[in-house]
Ligand code: KIV
């Protein structure tokens with residue numbers, strides 16, 4: 001059977017025993033145009049991320065503003081279980097800003113692709129390596145855990161990328177991160193890249209995938225298949241342009257599709273997603289996997305009939321696993337069993353004739369393009385019962 005052959009092929013993957021979940025909602029997520037979180041909102045999100053059990057929270061970019069420093073300090077004072085990390089360019093003043101907030105983990109970065117070196121940084125390959133090594137050494141001298149990112153890694157010449165990563169590894173970096181800064185990777189290419197880096201680099205490897213072509217989660221999973229130890233993620237996939245890899249999609253795929261154990265309390269995902277959506281103002285599309293309003297909603301008669309007999313017929317996971325709930329929607333696709341179940345839910349009983357009238361009314365409204373809410377159903381039923 002196909003499913004059995006999938007199970008066998010999973011055994012050939014190079015998945016690491018311990019996969020770390022690095023959340024960057026408060027840093028890359030907040031970099032989405034239009035989002036500016038208050039210190040209090042950042043604290044609330046950090047607390048919730050800590051509660052669901054992520055390994056690392058990137059709390060922001062302390063060098064950019066006083067507000068960033070204040071939230072970094074306040075989140076540090078909470079003494080969460082998760083490691084707290086701050087972003088820094090490979091410049092001492094950025095690392096100092098982070099030390100000033102008592103953070104003990106830095107994510108430091110510099111552009112590595114020719115585009116970034118020549119147009120943005122105006123630096124030679126050698127200078128980029130020099131600056132990266134200096135920053136890593138400075139971080140280590142000050143007792144920091146250092147994760148190093150080669151920004152735009154996926155558009156960087158591979159030999160140079162390896163040279164840069166090897167240099168920071170020798171300088172004492174604890175982890176390298178591979179940012180797909182403009183989301184140009186695709187899953188098979190991601191696997192080749194990570195496998196190649198694994199041959200050359202001994203410290204753990206992380207990935208940071210952007211969603212410009214809608215492939216961020218698929219690429220992050222492909223990286224894990226190739227042996228990456230960590231993925232950077234954001235709640236609801238928020239982030240610059242098309243966003244980052246979505247934490248909820250990545251986590252549920254790993255647990256359910258790959259069968260990997262993670263210490264994440266998935267039951268809190270829906271509430272966390274809802275909270276982040278409210279405070280950022282970024283609405284969740286109804287068809288968003290895992291947390292969207294329609295993720296566990298059913299309207300078609302055939303589907304609802306199946307769901308009522310065994311929910312697994314049309315649901316890959318139970319909504320409760322992510323703290324969501326099932327919704328039976330009414331409309332032109334509604335079947336008799338869905339309608340009966342809705343009427344039962346509201347303790348409305350009627351004879352066969354009345355039932356047919358309600359059913360016809362719902363179909364007629366659905367055909368006019370109307371969405372029929374539970375309140376509409378109750379009103380229709382009362383009218384029909386009143387007439388007889
Ligand atoms: O996307 C990116 O390259 C980044 C870097 C700061 C790592 O967010």
Ligand code: ZN
Nearest residue numbers: 028179181208
């Ligand atoms: Zn990014």
